[in-house]
Amino acid sequence: MANLNPKLYSKDVEQVPIRNGYGEGLVAAGELSDQVVALCADLTESTRTQAFAEKFPERFIQVGVAEQNLATVASGLAAAGKIPFVTSYATFSPGRNWEQIRTTICYNDQPVKVIGSHAGISVGPDGATHQALEDMAIMRALPNMVVMAPCDHLEAKKATLAALEYAGPVYIRLAREATPVVTTGKTQFKIGEAVEFNPGSDLTIIACGPLVYEAMQAAKQLKAKKISAQVLNMATVKPLDEKAVLSAAKQTGAIVTVEEHQVTGGLGGAVAEFLTQHQPVPQEFIGVRDRFGESGEPAELLEKFGLKAKHIIEASLKVIRRKRQLNVVSKIDKKKVSRPNKRSSRKKK
């Protein structure tokens, strides 16, 4: 249905860094529009801006290690009609230059595309200074800003081209490490639309970024336990696909959110903020819990910080237990509520 990678569940599934998709998308964007310019803060190769810089040297601007300038110069370029893509590591941009993004890009409503590479704990050995775990929260809080977290390199390319088409500010977070390819060229992608990657009825796993792969593995293993888990790929964290979230909450009544980010302020927060107002259901959060990362191999870190498929399975079982308890309680409540009514009706007789 979602046209996913047929090798998704096989051991030799291709592994490609998500940032590569951005590099390809940027070159394609440059071919589509003469107005596209790319700026980088001394990280051209590792943010995959290199191919664009080689192909369009006259449209590549090296800002140096100056992320505040990266954002503000881009705002000025956009004011003069350009469509700037600015790249650095997410801890520096949008980390270090948040106020410049707020004032000169978002409040100015300039179509600057902020690309934060090396997001998430899977950055690995570089350690906590370089593992952005707060970027979605700080970008999501800004009016006018769109926030995307593509799940693999193919989706990153689609997100980059969608950002070109979109007339306002956009933030895209990318991961450094090679991660399994979940989608294909045919998998649908649109800003603000969730895609059901796996149908299910007992709970819904809402995931974004490279952990969508872990969510899919979890759903497969849950099926063996006779639990039917729906998986939604929420590539756009803002604006949230409220229709899809509401429909999921109504149909399955239990939610697990999955992200390589602090549990506060990211995808889980966005889903909870929405559901508490419209369809409160038990929700469990997979993410980093109010702590910094550390050095280690990406796989070791995902394990240590509780971000693997097995952790999603534990959270899924827990949320289903909570849903069942809630159902039992609500039945008891209904009985309690119905008693005084009966009494009053007797009195009337």
Added chain:
Amino acid sequence: MTIDQLDIKANEIRQDIIKMLVEAGSGHSAGSLGMADVFTAMYFAVLHHKPKNPDWEHRDRLVLSNGHICPVLYATMAHAGYFSRTELKTLRKLGSRLQGHPHRGTLPGIESTSGPLGSGLAQAVGMALAAKMDQARWQVYCLLSDGEQDAGNNWEAVMMAGKYRLSKLTAIMDRNNIQIDGVTEDVMPLEPVKKKYEAFNWHVIDIDGHNIQMIINATNQARATQDRPTLIIAHTTPGKGVDFMEDDYRWHGSPPGKVETERAPDKAEQAKVALRELRTLQGKIKSEHQ
């Protein structure tokens, strides 16, 4: 307009600045009044622009980096014909296009939102880069304060403008020697600021920021400079033109003879009191330091 007519225009703009600040009850008076001559020169003699068509694509761009002096920007724009002078009374009021700090999109003719200091020059650098790429003929002017030279983002932009030899970029610094917490050389010394910009490959011109002929001449010189960006350091008197401040008022010299300032025990204290008088327009408005 002749220079005499421009001087008269600048004084009319000063009067409107005071009226609108008093009406608003708060805002930034010192820098707004001090920059009236520069703004008058820019909008009435230097800029290629069409006030009735503010988005004209070939217009010169004027980026106000220290957005807190927007009363002078708004008053000058109104006099230049961007909008009616009666709208000046709406400054800082609910629903007004004249926001407390200027917002692009709310008021046509505002090139960029500003207020948070140190970011305007970088945006002007971006515009000048785009102009260079497109071989456009328009100029970019960025008006800066001296206080915001403390900000790192400003120097990132200074360095970059030098790198790309952005000759279409002219920055004009309001060198009035004050910032919120005191005298710039006490808060964070800037001197020798001319040499610093020159070291970053800028052409630097020092002028009297109240001499309109000098302002016009300096911008002409900047336009004629083809191989590097230009900084015009406009030496100004904060609160210029306000009678109780006196025309020759100097910070470390002779504060005006108000009762309160006469009672102040020493010269530094007198200067502080005088500055407070100016910033509050003698208690008529709330000032930035409060």
